[in-house]
Amino acid sequence: MPELPEVETVVKSLQREICGQIIEKVLVTEEMIIGYPSDVEDFKARLKNKEILELRRRGKYIVIRLSANFLLIIHLRMTGQLLVKDRGADKEKHTHVIIEFKEGFDLRFNNVRKFGRMYLVTEEELEQAGGFTELGPEPLSANFDFAYFSGLTQKSRQKIKALLLDQRKIAGLGNIYTDEALYRSGIDPQRPANSLTSKEIKKLLKNIKKVLQAGIKYNGTTFSDYVNALGESGSFQEKLLVYGRKGESCNYCGCNISKDKVAGRSTHFCPECQS
DNA sequence: CGAGGTACCTGACAGC
DNA sequence: TGCTGTCAGGTACCTC
Numbered sequence: 001m002p003e004l005p006e007v008e009t010v011v012k013s014l015q016r017e018i019c020g021q022i023i024e025k026v027l028v029t030e031e032m033i034i035g036y037p038s039d040v041e042d043f044k045a046r047l048k049n050k051e052i053l054e055l056r057r058r059g060k061y062i063v064i065r066l067s068a069n070f071l072l073i074i075h076l077r078m079t080g081q082l083l084v085k086d087r088g089a090d091k092e093k094h095t096h097v098i099i100e101f102k103e104g105f106d107l108r109f110n111n112v113r114k115f116g117r118m119y120l121v122t123e124e125e126l127e128q129a130g131g132f133t134e135l136g137p138e139p140l141s142a143n144f145d146f147a148y149f150s151g152l153t154q155k156s157r158q159k160i161k162a163l164l165l166d167q168r169k170i171a172g173l174g175n176i177y178t179d180e181a182l183y184r185s186g187i188d189p190q191r192p193a194n195s196l197t198s199k200e201i202k203k204l205l206k207n208i209k210k211v212l213q214a215g216i217k218y219n220g221t222t223f224s225d226y227v228n229a230l231g232e233s234g235s236f237q238e239k240l241l242v243y244g245r246k247g248e249s250c251n252y253c254g255c256n257i258s259k260d261k262v263a264g265r266s267t268h269f270c271p272e273c274q275s
Numbered sequence: 276c277g278a279g280g281t282a283c284c285t286g287a288c289a290g291c
Numbered sequence: 292t293g294c295t296g297t298c299a300g301g302t303a304c305c306t307c
Binding site for chain 3: 075222
């Protein structure tokens, strides 16, 4: 479900609700959600009485900084939701973890497909494990610039779509925003990365940033599951030019938008503008 | 290194 | 109504 703009929106909405809260109790009804520590009782015990200090995003990860140097790191994968709920609210069918705050409300982790994960580590543990070094730069940061991106593309024969989806190279792009950025740049998703001209690289770089910023501005893209921490949908789906528009006409040339498998993912593109 | 496949899970939807 | 197959915003892991 969520890519960078959706995760960013969740973090922002959550920040306002849970900063400064103290954790009283944690309920875990689906143990596979807890990626670390391996003992769920440790997970629960470590969280007890910790204060929520700060929230941030790294790629598609949500990073919650807690007191005593702990970090609660969450990946929503396809269908994860983090929701602020009243203590008495009905537990939904796919609520797998509930973090109860002393003030009387909860943070609940819903996840239909159970792919999402929560990791509770100390700063030291994270560092020992190599931290987030496996993740590429943030696409909206100044580090993600022409020099970096052209170096990346020029030394790879990968299909450009596969490269954009590779979190070790760029952290945060997913299937929707990749298709949108490639379409807006007029680049065939199948092109080998090292076949892009310098002009195309510039254009793609600019459009990656633009499409992500627009996604954030419209609070993300909601097709089915994605909502922010208050249960509110995003609206960027209304601005999509190719994703989910198979058979509809291209805004520029009028021909039908196609959908094919590229790099193992369903890929939407205009066969005319992106040839 | 790159490509392609499988697996993890559940639900929605199309077609019969 | 119900069965079957396909697909889904992500990623890890395997083989060729």
